[in-house]
Amino acid sequence: xxxxxxxxxxxxxxxxxxxxxxxxxxxxxxxxxxxxxxxxxxxxxxxxxxxxxxxxxxxxxxxxxxxxxxxxxxxxxxxxxxxxxxxxxxxxxxxxxxxxxxxxxxxxxxxxxxxxxxxxxxxxxxxxxxxxxxxxxxxxxxxxxxxxxxxxxxxxxxxxxxxxxxxxxxxxxxxxxxxxxxxxxxxxxxxxxxxxxxxxxxxxxxxxxxxxxxxxxxxxxxxxxxxxxxxxxxxxxxxxxxxxxxxxxxxxxxxxxxxxxxxxxxxxxxxxxxxxxxxxxxxxxxxxxxxxxxxxxxxxxxxxxxxxxxxxxxxxxxxxxxxxxxxxxxxxxxxxxxxxxxxxxxxxxxxxxxxxxxxxxxxxxxxxxxxxxxxxxxxxxxxxxxxxxxxxxxxxxxxxxxxxxxxxxxxxxxxxxxxxxxxxxxxxxxxxxxxxxxxxxxxxxxxxxxxxxxxxxxxxxxxxxxxxxxxxxxxxxxxxxxxxxxxxxxxxxxxxxxxxxxxxxxxxxxxxxxxxxxxxxxxxxxxxxxxxxxxxxxxxxxxxxxxxxxxxxxxxxxxxxxxxxxxxxxxxxxxxxxxx
Numbered sequence: 001x002x003x004x005x006x007x008x009x010x011x012x013x014x015x016x017x018x019x020x021x022x023x024x025x026x027x028x029x030x031x032x033x034x035x036x037x038x039x040x041x042x043x044x045x046x047x048x049x050x051x052x053x054x055x056x057x058x059x060x061x062x063x064x065x066x067x068x069x070x071x072x073x074x075x076x077x078x079x080x081x082x083x084x085x086x087x088x089x090x091x092x093x094x095x096x097x098x099x100x101x102x103x104x105x106x107x108x109x110x111x112x113x114x115x116x117x118x119x120x121x122x123x124x125x126x127x128x129x130x131x132x133x134x135x136x137x138x139x140x141x142x143x144x145x146x147x148x149x150x151x152x153x154x155x156x157x158x159x160x161x162x163x164x165x166x167x168x169x170x171x172x173x174x175x176x177x178x179x180x181x182x183x184x185x186x187x188x189x190x191x192x193x194x195x196x197x198x199x200x201x202x203x204x205x206x207x208x209x210x211x212x213x214x215x216x217x218x219x220x221x222x223x224x225x226x227x228x229x230x231x232x233x234x235x236x237x238x239x240x241x242x243x244x245x246x247x248x249x250x251x252x253x254x255x256x257x258x259x260x261x262x263x264x265x266x267x268x269x270x271x272x273x274x275x276x277x278x279x280x281x282x283x284x285x286x287x288x289x290x291x292x293x294x295x296x297x298x299x300x301x302x303x304x305x306x307x308x309x310x311x312x313x314x315x316x317x318x319x320x321x322x323x324x325x326x327x328x329x330x331x332x333x334x335x336x337x338x339x340x341x342x343x344x345x346x347x348x349x350x351x352x353x354x355x356x357x358x359x360x361x362x363x364x365x366x367x368x369x370x371x372x373x374x375x376x377x378x379x380x381x382x383x384x385x386x387x388x389x390x391x392x393x394x395x396x397x398x399x400x401x402x403x404x405x406x407x408x409x410x411x412x413x414x415x416x417x418x419x420x421x422x423x424x425x426x427x428x429x430x431x432x433x434x435x436x437x438x439x440x441x442x443x444x445x446x447x448x449x450x451x452x453x454x455x456x457x458x459x460x461x462x463x464x465x466x467x468x469x470x471x472x473x474x475x476x477x478x479x480x481x482x483x484x485x486x487x488x489x490x491x492x493x494x495x496x497x498x499x500x501x502x503x504x505x506x507x508x509x510x511x512x513x514x515x516x517x518x519x520x521x522x523x524x525x526x527x528x529x530x531x532x533x534x535x536x537x538x539x540x541x542x543x544x545x546x547x548x549x550x551x552x553x554x555x556x557x558x559x560x561x562x563x564x565x566x567x568x569x570x571x572x573x574x575x576x577x578x579x580x
């Protein structure tokens with residue numbers, strides 16, 4: 001029963017990483033906490049995972065926990081007891097069990113150590129700690145994480161298996177890799193780790209109850225604290241806190257924002273200060289809000305501010321981009337559906353409106369919503385009743401609607417592309433967010449805020465760079481500023497930002513037009529050509545949007561249209577015939 005020289009060599013290869021023959025695994029392996037049994041012999045080589053504790057039967061018979069197909073092994077050869085200590089007992093086998101060159105007696109178990117060679121007939125076995133994979137844990141994109149989260153929500157509705165979603169935002173002074181490594185080491189291999197932001201991660205804790213999720217939080221907090229990191233951490237559990245991806249994620253992010261004391265909002269321009277004073281009053285009511293403004297001015301920030309300053313702040317804030325979804329998909333996402341409502345509707349689905357019950361639903365780019373979906377949304381607004389696709393009965397919902405668009409809804413109403421009754425329902429109060437070029441007083445503060453949130457918060461904005469930025473028109477508004485500062489921080493490598501770290505050629509080619517915001521009323525007396533030029537400038541800045549251009553000029557839209565009729569050489573957007 002002694003091992004052959006070839007088998008001895010194989011055994012030495014197998015136990016190369018075992019450093020403690022007393023049974024203690026190496027530090028790195030101990031964290032996995034799982035034993036495996038390696039069986040080898042003449043034509044035999046197999047690896048079997050072992051439970052954390054209990055009895056494992058070994059033999060040739062199919063009823064054994066570990067079956068070894070070798071004639072020298074009895075049908076029930078031995079019993080391995082996994083625990084402290086590890087023991088093996090021979091069951092009266094024909095060819096015996098050999099431990100430390102001694103054959104075991106029937107009914108006399110013997111302790112064994114991890115890495116120790118044990119003979120079973122003509123075969124041998126070795127206990128090992130399961131080694132940690134050499135490869136680094138994969139951190140997935142937010143898109144992949146959302147897809148997995150959607151799968152788990154569907155699984156929970158089918159099987160009732162609870163799970164949890166954890167959001168971790170760590171100190172920006174720590175390296176991203178360091179934070180990622182810390183989280184990856186603490187959570188289980190089966191859990192899914194995604195990257196939500198620069199130092200913000202999301203973890204899908206599979207098959208996890210709320211008490212188990214709380215234990216996971218304690219483990220991560222202890223590890224982050226041990227490494228000297230500061231953090232903010234929240235967890236949402238399915239089904240306790242919601243049963244769809246949007247509700248779970250939005251609630252987790254909202255909790256994280258509250259825990260961090262809310263994201264810094266820069267309000268330095270007099271226009272913006274007045275707007276936020278109005279926002280405070282509006283937020284306390286239940287009225288619907290319509291946000292107007294160019295792309296990138298921060299309509300989502302305003303929508304969140306309305307929610308956070310309202311009595312609904314402890315309930316979900318859910319956002320949907322109406323322009324990003326097809327008509328069929330948008331309807332399913334908004335209203336949900338019942339099982340079997342259409343092909344591939346394998347399970348009932350909660351819609352975003354229903355998920356926002358008690359909270360706020362933000363309809364971004366609402367002007368791109370189809371007429372059919374508009375009609376169904378109007379019924380919800382009028383009756384506060386929701387009917388899922390394929391459902392027979394409606395259910396009551398309590399949702400505040402905040403809508404936003406960069407298109408001219410009044411023109412779309414006139415052309416028949418947007419329902420007039422829905423427009424009036426959404427337009428309880430309208431807040432027009434000015435573009436960045438009209439609130440340059442906030443430029444430096446906004447840029448500094450973006451730098452502070454970057455991976456190199458010690459970076460400073462040079463005076464020459466700020467001067468160049470103040471002369472730029474910022475067609476992409478605050479969103480463009482954020483991207484420009486992210487690029488500048490990277491190129492400056494932590495030093496002071498200068499013009500050569502900015503897209504200087506483009507910024508020098510596009511300059512802010514002075515005096516455009518002056519009211520046209522007094523300017524009308526200055527002459528025909530001067531008025532034409534101001535109207536052209538306003539139309540150019542508003543992308544041809546007549547309502548926005550009139551607002552810039554300080555006149556009504558009808559007055560602007562009359563002026564355009566007088567100045568017939570000015571190109572105007574073509575009017576569309578109403579759809580029949």
